[in-house]
Amino acid sequence: MPNPLSPIVPILDLLGRELKILPATGGAVEDLQHPDQEEIEDVVMTRGDEQIAAFSETPEPDVSNIYKPTPPLFRQEKHLFRFFIDGSIRSYFLATGIEGTRSFPIELAQVGATVVRREDTGQVNVYSHKQKVLLLLPKQNQGISDTLWDKLRKIGKPDFLEIIDFTLPDALSDAKRDPRDKAGAKARSEMHKLEIELIESTDTARNEDTWLILDGSVKFVEEDIWESWKSRSSPHLIGVAKSFRKDPMFQFGQRPSQRKDITGILAGLPHAHRTAAFSADGGKIAFWYVRLREQKELDYPLMGVVKVEIPRPDLSPVPAELADLISRVLVAERNVTPYGLDHRWHCSLYPTHIAEQVIKNRFYSKDVLMGCIKWPKP
């Protein structure tokens, strides 16, 4: 059986001939993912939302008590969430390329996204899956020349393999300075694009009784899909973030004593309760926090809490009943937990974990990758 990544060989051959290559130790070095990548992403994507001053819930919550009980509502009673999407990424530093006086990293990334569908029995099946292999190179003035770029573009490639210029602007990579970090952020952007494609693949199946959970924030979703959601009363999806920024301040009035930080809010959030829904991104998103697990079961008050985001394309506040329903159903999702497999087990949703495993199990192994990383000898 030929190496499935063999189409990359002529590209590396070309780079090897045209550039001076300093290969990575051992041929390729896997870039370890930052443990709180989601949190970092949340910081980047919610820039400007450090001060939360408005609720996005109707009727407007009472400032004196922003916690509402949301006892679990199990699948047997209300099977609201049917679709679960997750994306995953595995990237490798292959070499440092030198062209003239410019040196830059050459990175390879596997990105994938999967949506699983949960049946009435609770069993999950893969509904749709997409994955790509990306060769990430800088173009422009810190990267490879226009001539070499043109030559690279002319090499025939299968659909799953793309050459990406990681200097092209996007919200995630723009926030990075180091070229290798930029490449990684660009790969994450590409992963989110796959997730968006999968959200669209469930468009016709989602309705008020069939919702989708996206792992992470809904903010990365591009503008065009927001446009399409405007025509619907609700996109019937939420984003559930296990890791989120810990620095926003909540202002519930004019006085300084009415100002609370997130730690204070979440430390007081009882088990199976939610906070009031807050407004973000100019009202386009309503978000709140739900405690899935008892604090006594955990080491730290912020553990066992997820951040829920719901798109409000028409800028309307979320009905309290809907936020309650979503929160109750989420509390019921606390079991099974991937304890021992994921350090964020306390706030993981198991179907999302399964989706992640589907992707990771479909990635090519490092052995397959190394089988085609052969730089021409100088």
Added chain:
Amino acid sequence: MNEAKQVEAIGKTSATDRDPNTSDKFSFWLAPGVIVNPFDIVQVEQVSHEGKSETFGLVTILEHRTDSPTHLANFISSDFGELAEEPNTPRQGTTVANANVLSNSKDIYMPVSSDKVVNFADEPRIQVALGIDTMETADRIPAGLIMMSNGVAAVAYVDRRYVLGPESAHVNITGISGLATKTSYAMFLIQSILQKTPQEERDKIAVIILNVKHGDLLQIDQRPERGLSVEEMELWERLGLEPKPFDSDKVHYFLPRGRDGLPNCFYEPSPHNVYAYDLENTADKLDLLFAQVPDTYFTQESIISEIREGIKNREPDFRNVHSWDNLLNEKPLFDPQTHSAIREWRGIKGSSIGVFRRHIRRMIKTTQSGVFVDGLHAHEKVLSDEILKIRGGHVYVVDIARLYEHEQMLVFGDLLRTIYKLKAEPPEDRETSPPEKIIFFVDELNKYAPKGERTAPLTQNVLEIAERGRSLGVILVSAQQFMSAVHPRVTGNCATKIIGRSGSAEVMSTDYGFLDKEIKSNVTRLSKGELLLSHAVYRQPVKIRFPRPAYQQQEA
């Protein structure tokens, strides 16, 4: 039988870094809802030089695996020990079956690749898997029915050439008592052999059966009073056999004489013969009586030898020795005139002769069932003489159920020696040649050929049959509760082994080394009517069912 079920896919092979598929084993996960049990036979596609081949596997053990790394993770996933809560999404898990490779249709023993679809084998494939397709049709003896989890059934045939010779021979059956399985199976197999042998050949096979318990085998020519159930009848039919007792006109019963001269048995079949032992016909078998008597310095053996030769050659010392009484109370072992033991005889000290006399008195006089007589009645037979006259196509049942243990040893040894003699040196006065094959069935083999460093004369006789019986045409069908209690050279020479339910300590002994660890654990779970069949032609043992005997069995 449902055709669709026979070809349904049940899972896919799975090879991992830690758990690879090999030439001998492979694993496969099961599709949800599929039911597979140990001993099911499965088929999977394999490569070949031309086209494709099929690899067959025997399921040995099934494991359910989940993505939970620890039990603690499961505890936490039940809300820290909440018993009532049902998870919204059940934990991901699958049942993985491990299979031993049985064979490949084109003799390719490359490891099975991962992700190949696995199917239940259908009946023709089961027979290919076991190598039955390579047996000549005439050599196929139904030995039981393989029943798979999907309802498919296939006859497990054993190869006549490996049961009756010349390739190999002998059958051994083991398993705990109380399940009425061992004897029933032996009788079923003997009936299967006889029914599947053409008449001409059948007339060359004689069967000798020892009845050791109750009246179990004293009505083998009688139909069962209660009849057989429909299921039992179907099982007989499925095996291609007729559920009928042995032919009355060809079954001969030999019952031991009792104290009152009447047969000493649990059931008196009609017609029957009564056998007894007088001194003259037992002198050359005295060593069999002493099989369990310790004889460190071989003094007893010397005395037995002198007596045997003395009586046989009518030596002057034995002029007045015609009965057991004479042997005990007359010269040369005793001086009736002085009423005292002799001091020395032929270099043997008087104390040793005293020991011999005490044993003989115990066995012949005080603790005897009546089978020893000083003189034979006209109707009482000498067993060895009768066995020397056996004919092919006939069945001879010798009852020893009510005999004392030393008497049982004598009878068993007598039969073995007589058969061996008949085949090795046929008597000149026989009008017809001896049967080509003599099948000899004995239960409780551990009594007659126990494991141990000392090999008693009786054990030696059993070893002779086990090791050289094949070439002579003497086939031993033996049974016992514990194989570990039997001399390993006997069981080792049995090309067909049948194992019923056994305890885990028993199957862990070295005698069961031919079974995989996983298969051993299954042996402890076999139920009534289920047996494991290990045959020389099969690469792996298979689980079989067999029908109840179609003759009258005495209730225990």
